[in-house]
Amino acid sequence: MRKIILSFFWLFTFIFPFAVKASGKLPIGFFKRDSLKIGQIIPYTLYYQHPSNEEVIFPDSAFSFAPFEFVSKTFFPTRSSGEVSTDSAIYMLRTFDLSAVQHLQIPVIVWQNGASQQIKPASDSIFLQEMVKVTPQNVASLKSATKLMDVRKRFNYPYVLLGLGLLLILLLVIWGLFSRRIVANFKLYKLKNDHKAFVSRFNAHIERFNRSQSLQNIEKAITLWKNYLTRLEGSAINSFTTKEITQFYGEDEDVATALRLFDKAIYGNMLSDQSSETIVAFYLLHHFADRRYEFIKDQTLHVVVSR
Structure with missing residues (x-):
């Protein structure tokens, strides 16, 4: 009152x-x-x-x-x-x-x-x-006898979803700004690894041919070379004839000479007399594949720099 x-x-x-x-x-x-x-x-x-x-x-x-x-x-x-x-x-x-x-x-x-x-x-x-009217007589013993209850941990979904959303937005921004450069650099990385694998396998065929003088090694090397250029150029070169491949590359001297020497060795059965020419054909195809790799690589680099 x-x-x-x-x-x-x-x-x-x-x-x-x-x-x-x-x-x-x-x-x-x-x-x-x-x-x-x-x-x-x-x-x-x-x-x-x-x-x-x-x-x-x-x-x-x-x-x-x-x-x-x-x-x-x-x-x-x-x-x-x-x-x-x-x-x-x-x-x-x-x-x-x-x-x-x-x-x-x-x-x-x-x-x-x-x-x-x-x-x-x-x-x-x-x-x-006073909210507690009666106090327990033995509070200390009551506290010591108390056991903690195990509480199951709860997964914090809101924060995880928020974090994933922010990460997605960041990735989209990065992709929008640098997508062309990222794609071009990935292509360069793939080109380099593919060419390295081709060179290793093609050199192995040359070494086997030097030891065995086998026509089978020539056929496998040509097939490997055609398949590599098919991936490199994005064209079905592995289905072309010798004449079509020569025309596709504008009568390139290395390609024309190498394929002519291989055809002579395979279809003319002249391998035993002209094995040195066959070795030259191997290295001509090897050199041409190196040149095409450098050309495609330079084109990809030009796209990265210009954009």
Whole structure:
């Protein structure tokens, strides 16, 4: 009931401050309720009427509100009438102190003639509500006997989906900016590895032919060469005849000479007499494959640089 009376008194004097004249009164500070719970926010009203020539400062968050903690503060504009001014504020506080009755005085700081003075209102008290009425007699043994429950870990799907979404957006941006360069560099990498494998296998056929002088090695080498150029050029060269291959490469001298010598060795049965010519044919095809690889590689590089 005391709190209600003080609240009405504060409202009345705040709304009608000009009906009261300053007479050196102390500030008025009070809680809006009689009791509170641990951690519950409660308003505390601070009200002060003073002469208009006084400069008044209300405490802010830096002030020690012990045993309470500061949460927020609401100011009200100064009201003046003649020689009387009225200042007021509402502080939102909370407490984690276990004292049954807790007291608070929030002072007002008055500046006048270069000096400051703290003026305190009458102390107001508030009761702490007890939520546990009966305390177990043997709390220590109860705590020691308590077993922790295993809790299954939960997968954080929102964060994973967010991360995947951001990664996808990043990859799309990178692809949009550098897709042509990435594709061209991948083609260069593939060209290099394919040519390296071709050279290794083609040289192996040359070595076998040097040892055995076998027509089968010639046929396998030509088939390997045609299949490599088919992949390199993107044309079905492995299905072309000797004449069609020569025409496809614009009567290139290396191609024409090498294929003519191979045809002579295979179909003319002249291998035993002209094996040195066959070796020349091997190296002509090898040299031509190197030249075509360099040409295709330079074209791919030109695409990367120009874009």
